[in-house]
Amino acid sequence: MVLTLKELEQKGLTIPLWPDAGEAIGAGRTSAYRMAKDGTFPVPVLRIGKSYRVITADLVALLSGPIDVKAIA
Template structure:
């Protein structure tokens, strides 16, 4: 499982991530700040599928891969 990602991962690396990742990890893969992605989640406008567990959020890696590879629905 990725932890404290400090550089933008490649698509191949993201494809090997677990089924869900933290908002921070997803934001790094997208090249945006975690606070920006959290704001998009709060506004229900995140470009990736997000699961909510109580007050915590996890990003579905498959939707992240689809977006990064250009396969995401427009």
């Protein structure tokens, strides 16, 4: 089940690479872990023991789209 941005934000500071982060970017399990291992996952991945985790705020920022700095200024 793909989570909404609001659901992702409520998950805490970090979320598991799979299924939460992987599914959020449309990647399958194998692809998500391969990207994490070769450094091509679109946001930084933390390796904590045997677990792979993603900082929730980084993923939410990615999924929210680019920020137009000129529009803010």
